[in-house]
Amino acid sequence: MASASADQILQSLRSDAPHRHFRGREFLVRKRETPHAIWLIEDGWAARFKLLRDGRRHISRFYAPGDLCDLAWLVTESADQSIIALTPVRAARLDRHRLDSRMRIDPAVSLTVARDALAEMRAQAEWLVTLGCKSASEKIAYFLCELYLRLERRGQARDHNCDFPLSQQDVADFTGMTAVHACRTLRDLREAGLIELRRRRLRIIDFVRLARMASFDRDCLPSDAECLPDVGAMAGPRDFPATAMVV
Amino acid sequence: MASASADQILQSLRSDAPHRHFRGREFLVRKRETPHAIWLIEDGWAARFKLLRDGRRHISRFYAPGDLCDLAWLVTESADQSIIALTPVRAARLDRHRLDSRMRIDPAVSLTVARDALAEMRAQAEWLVTLGCKSASEKIAYFLCELYLRLERRGQARDHNCDFPLSQQDVADFTGMTAVHACRTLRDLREAGLIELRRRRLRIIDFVRLARMASFDRDCLPSDAECLPDVGAMAGPRDFPATAMVV
DNA sequence: GCAGCGGATTGACGCAGGTTAAGTCTTGCT
DNA sequence: AGCAAGACTTAACCTGCGTCAATCCGCTGC
Structure with missing residues (x-):
């Protein structure tokens, strides 16, 4: 089972991981910091967000227990969004470099990461549609x-x-x-x-x-x-063909 | 170099891949179809989109030459969004199951896929912020x-x-x-x-x-x-701390 | 029990962007 | 070259959501 093995992978990564507690409103990471750890949230909720110059802010992701926070740090030297605890949080610390080197050796680990990332991409793409229109x-x-x-x-x-x-x-x-x-x-x-x-x-x-x-x-x-469909209302040349399936 | 090796991986996957041409407005895949191929776009542009019941539509991604279309298909049995050629497209066909099994054996392949997915996730998260606010x-x-x-x-x-x-x-x-x-x-x-x-x-x-x-x-x-900052305008209790770095 | 604070709620009013419609310009086809 | 068909542009008007401001509610600490 892919998911069973994914869980095992996670367990093996977590096994010797130290825990850490964050208070509500405490940062797990700040934008521009170099994240040395990937946190596996075990309890509590957090949010990844960005602040614009004029004070507007947008939350791009919520983290609930069981979420990894944040895999994207594997491919970047500094966080491009901040993460803050919304409630008190308990998290297991996965060392980023250790995870990275295990990915290079063990296809099961990188496969797990790849699948997790791809699944999240799918969900994110759906949310893009929702935010967009x-x-x-x-x-x-x-x-x-x-x-x-x-x-x-x-x-x-x-x-x-x-x-x-x-x-x-x-x-x-x-x-x-x-x-x-x-x-x-x-x-x-x-x-x-x-x-x-x-x-x-x-x-x-x-x-x-x-x-x-x-x-x-x-x-x-x-x-x-x-x-399903109920299409037919749409036509027009540069429009997408009416045969595209809806939602 | 991670990117050099990523390119080599791509090349090796593409080496014996047959090409296919799509006309403008032709579907690369329709929602709910099972995608058997991942396309490496070599020429032309395409768009991934979703149609809502009332005719609204949203494009969640453009594909230009060099893009893989779509890695997310590795973790799903049926496409949840359609992809259509915006111009005539030439693409190399990577067999999905073959790619999947190579990922299981060769950490370099799954690492490449994982890194590609993570990088795309980052870009998507930035776009979420833009769409959102x-x-x-x-x-x-x-x-x-x-x-x-x-x-x-x-x-x-x-x-x-x-x-x-x-x-x-x-x-x-x-x-x-x-x-x-x-x-x-x-x-x-x-x-x-x-x-x-x-x-x-x-x-x-x-x-x-x-x-x-x-x-x-x-x-x-x-x-x-x-x-950088220019913060100071923000405060309030449930607000995010003013110390979060902006953009 | 009470004070005080942060969050939730409601109302009045304004604006960015949607809608509709009428053109004009480009491009591809014959 | 000539003609559609499609893409772009502009204008007038409308509306969903933002803004501002006042009030209410439910905790927490004393």
Whole structure:
């Protein structure tokens, strides 16, 4: 099993790794620092983000328990985004150079890293589409669906309930809107009977409807067929052919 | 040299690969198809995109000569986005299963794939920030800077001139705006004396200014120091600490 | 229990970018 | 060369989301 062996690889890398605790708001790494460690988050949440000159900021990734933080450091001398703990975090320290040299020797290790990176690329590409052309409510709906499934797959969530230690500002900075509008949008989702969100817990009341409103694209949707074409509205020369499958 | 050996790896994978030609607008792969080949684009441009039910579409990646299209297929049974040729394309066919099995045996191959995937992840994460929180002109400026540098690094561009076979609709679908607004924005950049764009050629007249307006983050910027802090405007409790470095 | 602070919420109003529509310029085809 | 078809451009108007500001709510510490 690819994933079983991936887990074993991770375990073997972690085995002798020392742990470290970060307080909430503490940096795991700052932009321009050289990261000497890759952190395997064991408990708590963190965010990778970037600050623009005028104070705008954007969160490009959340890290939950089980996430590696950050593999991209294997190919760069200095971090190009900062990472900050959103809650207290406990993480196992994987030495970057040691991981790098193990990758050179052992194809299983580099294969694991490659697969992890490729899987993340796929998810990121989907999120690009969402950020690029969806409305506020679609973005938030998509984000919630994806987050829940990610946690569920790791056994950190079930029955459409999961931890949600993020502030509305965090959600806004991730989905590319203001906290005020994130608040309005969350209210709309709540009033539509789609979700419940209190005390740092999220409950998705109607996953199917939420996923559909988000154009969330997963085999996990009960009827994949429902998401199919309905094309025909589109034509035009430089447009993409109408035969491209939708969502 | 990591990159030299990466090139050799690519060459060795390509050596006996048959070529294929695609016409403009022809699909390299359609969503939901199982991709049996990974294409190494040798000539022409392509785009990876997704169509939403209501006809909105978003391009998540452009492929230019030298790009692999698409490594993510190594970890999935069916493509989750379609890829279409924007111009006539010539591509070398790498058998997916053969590449996969070589990765299992030869650490150099999986290392190359891992590094390629990680580097692309980094670039994608930067683009996420741009899509997420920048204005129309910043997005387009960023896109042009990145595109030019990507081509230059491969020797496909110099003197701030490069091919640009994309329609305004393509640019719009990539940057997440309408073709009309992309047109307005390109006009503004032209009138500001930053770029020239005609006959499918792009000329960047003032790269430094364009990069600065885009908050383009690269060591290649003449004075990296100029991009530094100016922080101090930000505070507040759940905000990110003001000590996070900006762009 | 109460004070104080950070986060959530709501409302009024403005603007960047979307929409629609009417041209004009390019390019490829015959 | 001549003619479409497609790409680009501009203008007028509209709207989703940003901005600003006031208020409320729920912790935490005393």
